Amino acid sequence: MIWKFLPRDLQDAIAGDLTEEYADIERRRGRVRAQLWFWSNALRLVIAFQWERRARGRPLPPIADEAPQHLSFLETLRQDVTFGVRMLRRQPSFTIVAVVALAVSIGAATAIFSVVDAVLWRALPFAHASDLVFVGEQRPREGRVNGPVSPADFLDWRASQHSFAAMGAASGFALNLTGNIEPQRLGALAVSSGFFEALGVQPAMGRVFRLDEEDPGRSHVAILSDGLWRRAFGARPDVVGTSVMLNAEPYEIVGVLPADFWWPERPDVVVPRAFGPGDRTQRATHMFPVVARLAPGVSIEQARADMDAIGRRLAEQYPDVNKFHFPQVTPGRDIFVGSMRQPLLLLMAAVGLLLLIACANVSTLLIARATARRQEIAIRQTLGAGRGRLIRQLLTESALIAAIGGVCGVLIAHWLVAAGAAVMPARLQNVPGLDRIAVDVRVLAIAVAVTAATVLLFGLIPAYTAAGRSTMGPQQTRRIRAVLVVGELAFSLVLLVGAALLGVSFHRLLQVQPGFETTNLVTMRVTLPLAKYTDYAKTVRFYEAFLGAVQHTPGIASAAVVTMPPFGLQDSHSNFIIEGRTAEMPYPVRTRPLAVSPAYAETIRMRLVRGRFLTTTDVDSAPAVVVINETSARRFWPNDDPIGKRISFEFGKPYWIQIVGVVADVKSRSLDLEPESEMFVSYLQKEVVAGSVRAMTAIVRTSLPLDAAAPLLRRAVTNLDKDQPVGAIRSMDDLVADSVAATRMNLWLVVAFAAVALVLTAEGLYGVMAYLVTQRTQEIGIRIALGASRHEVVWIVLREAGAMAAAGIGLGVAGALAFSRALGSQLFGVSPTDPIVYAGVAAALAVIALIAVAVPSSRASRVNPISALRT
Amino acid sequence: MSAFENIGEFEHMVLLAVLRLRDEAYAVPIRDEIVNCTGRDIARGSIYITLDRLETKGYLTSRFGDATPERGGRPKRYYELRPRGLDALRESRRALNALWRGLEATLA
Numbered sequence: 003m004i005w006k007f008l009p010r011d012l013q014d015a016i017a018g019d020l021t022e023e024y025a026d027i028e029r030r031r032g033r034v035r036a037q038l039w040f041w042s043n044a045l046r047l048v049i050a051f052q053w054e055r056r057a058r059g060r061p062l063p064p065i066a067d068e069a070p071q072h073l074s075f076l077e078t079l080r081q082d083v084t085f086g087v088r089m090l091r092r093q094p095s096f097t098i099v100a101v102v103a104l105a106v107s108i109g110a111a112t113a114i115f116s117v118v119d120a121v122l123w124r125a126l127p128f129a130h131a132s133d134l135v136f137v138g139e140q141r142p143r144e145g146r147v148n149g150p151v152s153p154a155d156f157l158d159w160r161a162s163q164h165s166f167a168a169m170g171a172a173s174g175f176a177l178n179l180t181g182n183i184e185p186q187r188l189g190a191l192a193v194s195s196g197f198f199e200a201l202g203v204q205p206a207m208g209r210v211f212r213l214d215e216e217d218p219g220r221s222h223v224a225i226l227s228d229g230l231w232r233r234a235f236g237a238r239p240d241v242v243g244t245s246v247m248l249n250a251e252p253y254e255i256v257g258v259l260p261a262d263f264w265w266p267e268r269p270d271v272v273v274p275r276a277f278g279p280g281d282r283t284q285r286a287t288h289m290f291p292v293v294a295r296l297a298p299g300v301s302i303e304q305a306r307a308d309m310d311a312i313g314r315r316l317a318e319q320y321p322d323v324n325k326f327h328f329p330q331v332t333p334g335r336d337i338f339v340g341s342m343r344q345p346l347l348l349l350m351a352a353v354g355l356l357l358l359i360a361c362a363n364v365s366t367l368l369i370a371r372a373t374a375r376r377q378e379i380a381i382r383q384t385l386g387a388g389r390g391r392l393i394r395q396l397l398t399e400s401a402l403i404a405a406i407g408g409v410c411g412v413l414i415a416h417w418l419v420a421a422g423a424a425v426m427p428a429r430l431q432n433v434p435g436l437d438r439i440a441v442d443v444r445v446l447a448i449a450v451a452v453t454a455a456t457v458l459l460f461g462l463i464p465a466y467t468a469a470g471r472s473t474m475g476p477q478q479t480r481r482i483r484a485v486l487v488v489g490e491l492a493f494s495l496v497l498l499v500g501a502a503l504l505g506v507s508f509h510r511l512l513q514v515q516p517g518f519e520t521t522n523l524v525t526m527r528v529t530l531p532l533a534k535y536t537d538y539a540k541t542v543r544f545y546e547a548f549l550g551a552v553q554h555t556p557g558i559a560s561a562a563v564v565t566m567p568p569f570g571l572q573d574s575h576s577n578f579i580i581e582g583r584t585a586e587m588p589y590p591v592r593t594r595p596l597a598v599s600p601a602y603a604e605t606i607r608m609r610l611v612r613g614r615f616l617t618t619t620d621v622d623s624a625p626a627v628v629v630i631n632e633t634s635a636r637r638f639w640p641n642d643d644p645i646g647k648r649i650s651f652e653f654g655k656p657y658w659i660q661i662v663g664v665v666a667d668v669k670s671r672s673l674d675l676e677p678e679s680e681m682f683v684s685y686l687q688k689e690v691v692a693g694s695v696r697a698m699t700a701i702v703r704t705s706l707p708l709d710a711a712a713p714l715l716r717r718a719v720t721n722l723d724k725d726q727p728v729g730a731i732r733s734m735d736d737l738v739a740d741s742v743a744a745t746r747m748n749l750w751l752v753v754a755f756a757a758v759a760l761v762l763t764a765e766g767l768y769g770v771m772a773y774l775v776t777q778r779t780q781e782i783g784i785r786i787a788l789g790a791s792r793h794e795v796v797w798i799v800l801r802e803a804g805a806m807a808a809a810g811i812g813l814g815v816a817g818a819l820a821f822s823r824a825l826g827s828q829l830f831g832v833s834p835t836d837p838i839v840y841a842g843v844a845a846a847l848a849v850i851a852l853i854a855v856a857v858p859s860s861r862a863s864r865v866n867p868i869s870a871l872r873t
Numbered sequence: 874m875s876a877f878e879n880i881g882e883f884e885h886m887v888l889l890a891v892l893r894l895r896d897e898a899y900a901v902p903i904r905d906e907i908v909n910c911t912g913r914d915i916a917r918g919s920i921y922i923t924l925d926r927l928e929t930k931g932y933l934t935s936r937f938g939d940a941t942p943e944r945g946g947r948p949k950r951y952y953e954l955r956p957r958g959l960d961a962l963r964e965s966r967r968a969l970n971a972l973w974r975g976l977e978a979t980l981a
Contacts, residue, residue, distance in 0.1 A: 014948055014950075015899070015949065015950030017947050018944035018949060019900045019944075021943070021947065023901060025943050043917060046916070047917060049918075050918025050919070050921075051918070
C-alpha cells in the first residue's frame, strides 16, 4: 500500500530490495528492530520521492545533484518565517495581545495538565499498582463507605480470605524518639505483617516484618523511613541490627524503607502492630485501613464475592457489632486520589474553555488583520501565488504567534507549578503524585500538541477566509468574526457561572457556624509514651499539672485537653448500648467518644443546651457521667429527655454511665460535613474513658498571638518532662482554614481563569464593533447627512452588539446549565442551577459587553458626515 | 563545454559502483559498494533517485531480473552502463586528471 506513493516502474524493485535487506536484518537484530527498520526506510523513500517529484517533477530534468532535494521546501519555510516575523514586528500591539492571550491560556492549561498527569494518570507509587486494593467497611445505613476496620475483623478477614496474595492493616500514630539525640516526635505507622507485601514494597535494606512479630512480646522491631535514616542516623549503612529508643523502649532496627516509599501519613518509622488477646475480640473499635494485593488471576469481582461471604458470616456470628457493616473492596487508586478526580477534571474543563476563548480571540484578531491585508494578498495572487501557498504563508504566521505563545506559556506553567507547590494546602500533601508535579517531557509534549492544535483552531479560519477561492467580502468575514465573538461570550458565561457558583458555595461554607469560638484558640498535640506513662493515674497527673501551670500563665484565659480536637486529624467511633432499650434503632448505635478535661466546654465556648457540662467533681469516686451533643439526643432519644438516661460502652457486663447534659453540635471535622453523634466524658473518670488518654490535644484560649503562646505551651511541657516532645502548635483558625484550603485553591483558580476569559471576550467584542464602525463610516455619514439623530446612529451599533451579546449569553446559559450539573458535588449550600447566580452573571456579562461597545458606538455618533463621504 | 553534461560527484560514484559490480548491479549491492569503498553513509532514497536520474539522462539502462522468494517474489532491477555513461565517466576522469595535474605535492 505504501508503495503506491513511489514511481510505478520502481515500486517492485524497491519493495523487493527492502524485503531482501529486511530478511538479513531480522536474522541479525531480531524481528522488532527489522520491522522498525523496514517501515522507517519505506517511509523515508516515499518522502524522498515525493520531494523529488515536487521539487523537480519526474521525468527529471538533466541537472547535477549538488543541491539537496528538500532545500526548496526549507527555503520557502525560511522565507515564510522571515516574512512572518517582519509582519509581526510591524504590528507590535497585535502581536503582544495575541501572544499574551495564548501564553496565559497555554500556561494555565499546561500547569493544570501537569497536575492531572501526576495525580490521575501516572501509576500510583506502588509496584503493579493495579492489583492493589483497599478493603474497608461499608455502612449502608449510615451512608458511609470505606470506613476503618476493627482488629478482630481484620484478623478474621486475613485468615479466611482466598483472593489476595497478601493483606495488611496499618494505623498511624506518633512515637517519641529519645536517646542520645534531641527528643523528637515521629510520625509512626503500626502495620500488620502482610502490609508491605500488599503494597509491593521491598525495603532498601534489611527486611520487612514477620508474622510472629505481631505477637506483643516480639514486636520491638522497627523499620526506618529513608528520611529518618538520613536525618537522624547519618545514612549509616550498618544501621540494621542496631537499637533505637522509641517511646522510651528499645527497638531493634530491622530495615530501611526505599526513598520513594509513599503512604499518606508519611511515617518516619514503621513498627509492627502487635495484636494482644484484647485485639482478637475487639470488634467495636474501628481503626485500620486495610490494603491487599489481588492474587494472580483473581479479579476484583471475585475478591468482592469472597469478602462478601466472609462479611455475612461474621455478621451472623457477631450480630451485636457486625450487623450493620460489611467488607468493601475498592481499587487503590479510587481511595488515594478519588477525592481529587472531580476538582481536577473541573479545572481541566475550565482551562479548556479558557483555551477555546483565547483561540477564538486570536482568530478574530487575525481575521481583522487579514482583512487589512487584503491588498497585499491580492497583489500576491496576481503575481501567481497559489491558494495553498497563501494559506501556508498565513498559517506560518499563526504558527509563529502560537510558538512564541507556547514558549511563554510553558514558562508560565513552570512558574505556576512552582508557586502552586509552595502554597499547596497541607491537607492535599498526602495525595500521591502531588509531590511529583513537574513540567516534564510528557507535559511539554502536551503543551506542544496544545499549541499546534491552537494554530489550527485560530489560524485556519482566518487563513481560509483571507485566501479563499473567491475572496470573502467584508460582510462574510464580519459574520465569521461575529460567530467567534458569540462563541467567546458563551464560553465566558459558562466559566463565569462556574466561578460564581464556586464563590457563592465557598462563601456559604465560610458562614457555617462551627458551633464554638475558633478565634484566640491555640492547639498543641502531646503524645505521652506508654513505656514511661504506664498507669492511667500518672498520665492524668501529667495533664493536670500541665493545665494547672498553663492556666496560671498571664494571657491565657482557660485551657483544656481533648483526645480528638475539632478540625484535627484524629477520628474514632465506638458502639454503645442504651439501658432498657431493646427495640431495634433506625441507626446503628455508634458515637464519637471524646475524653476531655472539665474546662473543655468553657475553653472552646461550646453552648450548653440542657443540664450541665462535666465538672472537676466528676472523678472516679463520683457517679459515672457523660454529656452528649444535640445530634445524639435527636438520634437516640427522639421522643424523650435524654438527661438521666444511661448508656454503656461495655457490652458483656455493662458499665452504666448517666447522661447529665446536652451541648450544641460542633463541626468537628469539616465545615461541610453534617455533625455526627458525639459524647464527652471526663478524662478524670478512668472507668468511663476505658481507653488511653496518653495522646491529647491541649487547647488554650489566649489573647496572646501564636508566636507568643507557642513557647509558653512548649515550656509548660518540658518543665514537667524534659524528654517529652510536642507536636505542631497551630491556631484553631488555621486548622479551620486548612479544612477548606483545597476548596479555596480551586475557587481562586477558576476565578482567575474566568477573569482572563472576561478580558479576552471584552477585547474580542470591542474589536468586532470597532471594525463594524470603521466599515460603515460612510453609511453612517450618509444617514447623519440625511437627518438621522445621534441616538439612531448609536442604535445601529448597539443593535448589532446586542444581538451578539444576547446570542452569546443565551448559548452560554444553556451550556452552563449542562456543565454545572457536573459541578454539583463540589457545591455547598447552592444549587448548580441557582437562578440568581445565572441572572447575576448574565447581567454582569451584558454590562461588560456594553462597556466594550461604548467606545465604538460613541465614535459612530461623532462621525462627521462631510469627511465620511469624502473618503 | 564538452559534449557531455557534467555529472555530479554522487552520480559519478553510482556509475563507478555499477561498473564495478558488473552483472550484480542492483540497488542493494550498489549502495553496499559505495558505503564500503567510501565509508560514507548513503541514504537509500538518493541511490534510487540517482539511478533513476542517470537512466533518464541515458547513462544507464536497466532490466528486470529474477524474482526470488526472499524478495517476496519481487524482481530485481539490474543496471548496466550504456556507452554514453562510459563516455561520461571517461570525460569526467579526464577533466579531473587535467585539473589534478601539478597539484599532487600540494594535496598529498
